[in-house]
Amino acid sequence: MKVADSGSALREILKTVPGPRVLVPTMGAFHPGHISLMHRAREIAGPNGTMIVSIFVNPIQFDRASDLAAYPRPMESDIAECEGAGVDVVFTPDAGSMYFPDRSVTVTETLLSRGLCGATRPGHFDGVCTVVLKLFLLTGCDAAIFGEKDFQQLAIIRRMVRDLDVPVEIISCPTVREPDGLAMSSRNTRLTPEQREDAPRIRKALLEAASLETADEILRSARTLIEASPLTRIDYLSLVDAETLQPVIALERPAVLAAAVFYGEVRLIDHIAVKAR
Numbered sequence: 001m002k003v004a005d006s007g008s009a010l011r012e013i014l015k016t017v018p019g020p021r022v023l024v025p026t027m028g029a030f031h032p033g034h035i036s037l038m039h040r041a042r043e044i045a046g047p048n049g050t051m052i053v054s055i056f057v058n059p060i061q062f063d064r065a066s067d068l069a070a071y072p073r074p075m076e077s078d079i080a081e082c083e084g085a086g087v088d089v090v091f092t093p094d095a096g097s098m099y100f101p102d103r104s105v106t107v108t109e110t111l112l113s114r115g116l117c118g119a120t121r122p123g124h125f126d127g128v129c130t131v132v133l134k135l136f137l138l139t140g141c142d143a144a145i146f147g148e149k150d151f152q153q154l155a156i157i158r159r160m161v162r163d164l165d166v167p168v169e170i171i172s173c174p175t176v177r178e179p180d181g182l183a184m185s186s187r188n189t190r191l192t193p194e195q196r197e198d199a200p201r202i203r204k205a206l207l208e209a210a211s212l213e214t215a216d217e218i219l220r221s222a223r224t225l226i227e228a229s230p231l232t233r234i235d236y237l238s239l240v241d242a243e244t245l246q247p248v249i250a251l252e253r254p255a256v257l258a259a260a261v262f263y264g265e266v267r268l269i270d271h272i273a274v275k276a277r
């Protein structure tokens, strides 16, 4: 396995690697969800192709400095996990090598990014689109793997690739969950034991609500169940069209019930598909 800590080091390594190139973009702090993305990447790349994992805590997608500072960065164990997962190239740039101090070009998506996480995290998806496009260009990847847990991010990246004719195939992998249903996330390690014990209620609330009949009942039920805990603070709870991500009031088309919930400073997200009635 080779490790590149800057764009120019990566370019040197990539001169010699065989295709197809499959990228798993990450911010590190791996959990089994990330490892499942790497396994999928290997399937797509095949035994002779090149699997590249980027580990970069992208400062421009954080809206709160405290969140950026607290983001876990276990670089040594992450690199060891890449080795174990059969990664060919690990890209570990620092912010200084990714962004010029006077950078003035950003990728902005103007429709799908307005609601849900975009409504309460200004600039977040501009930061995601910008870094993902840079990673695509730096690695020259043919395909890239993303988790479905960040379903708004996935929809926005697919839209960016479509609208900008980016020649990268976007492949998604299902959310990996803890045995108690909590979606795996690098942020889970920041929960106190009490918060961690309570957090599966987000998944339970979404599951229970999704089987109800009307949009109104679904939203009311999920809110009641999440707010029944004194530890939670809902950032958003929305029922949106599965394709346009715009809020729905009638379930005439497939929809998604999505939530972002704060436990103290830690913000967790989850969602569930809701069938048309």
Ligand code: PAF
Binding pocket: 025, 026, 027, 056, 058, 061, 128, 131, 132, 150, 153
């Ligand atoms: O999902 C993530 O971990 C990040 O948003 C991504 C796609 C690696 C961009 O920084």
